Amino acid sequence: MEDAVPLLLVDDDEVFTRVLARALGHRGFDVAIAHDAAGALAEVQRRPPQHIVLDLKLGADSGLALIPQLLAAVPGVRVLLLTGYASIATAVEAIKRGAHDYLAKPVDADAVVRALTEDDGDEDAALLAPDAPPPLKRLEWEHIQRVLIECEGNISEAARRLGLHRRTLQRKLAKRPVREN
Numbered sequence: 001m002e003d004a005v006p007l008l009l010v011d012d013d014e015v016f017t018r019v020l021a022r023a024l025g026h027r028g029f030d031v032a033i034a035h036d037a038a039g040a041l042a043e044v045q046r047r048p049p050q051h052i053v054l055d056l057k058l059g060a061d062s063g064l065a066l067i068p069q070l071l072a073a074v075p076g077v078r079v080l081l082l083t084g085y086a087s088i089a090t091a092v093e094a095i096k097r098g099a100h101d102y103l104a105k106p107v108d109a110d111a112v113v114r115a116l117t118e119d120d121g122d123e124d125a126a127l128l129a130p131d132a133p134p135p136l137k138r139l140e141w142e143h144i145q146r147v148l149i150e151c152e153g154n155i156s157e158a159a160r161r162l163g164l165h166r167r168t169l170q171r172k173l174a175k176r177p178v179r180e181n
Helices: 014-026 037-046 063-073 088-097 109-117 123-128 136-150 155-162 166-174
Strands: 005-010 029-034 051-055 078-083 101-104
Touching (some): 005 014, 014 029, 029 037, 037 051, 051 063, 051 109, 063 088, 078 109, 088 101, 136 155, 155 166
Parallel strands (some): 005 051, 051 078, 078 101
């Protein structure tokens, strides 16, 4: 495809990556794939993409930590962070580090394309200022995520700061966040 837009898809889930890459290919993207941070950095050196779709958790690697490295390697690239562990704290951290957008999994190819191609606007403000306050469990989840980020993923330290037993914190982290209406 001569006029296909170069895109790098970075996710450790090989089945998800294969399915999404195929769907994005049908939507006009020339998709390269990497399954870890080292592969992503090598791929952007080999063939600089216009867009990067990046997973938050890449096995032992962190998608959040990878964002600045990718932006340094390819200035001006548009980064979309995907995660199965959505929270406002991680969304804010992703944007601070240079991501252009943030989507919670499961996600379809059309949502990815919209996030990559739409201009920045005030749509995010509507997401951050809902009509009703979020449920208490959602606020708890976001607070835990914020503390975990401050502790750089150290569960023992986060549990100590939160006043929880380490196993209790692990159980809370294993649960999915409360969905917002």
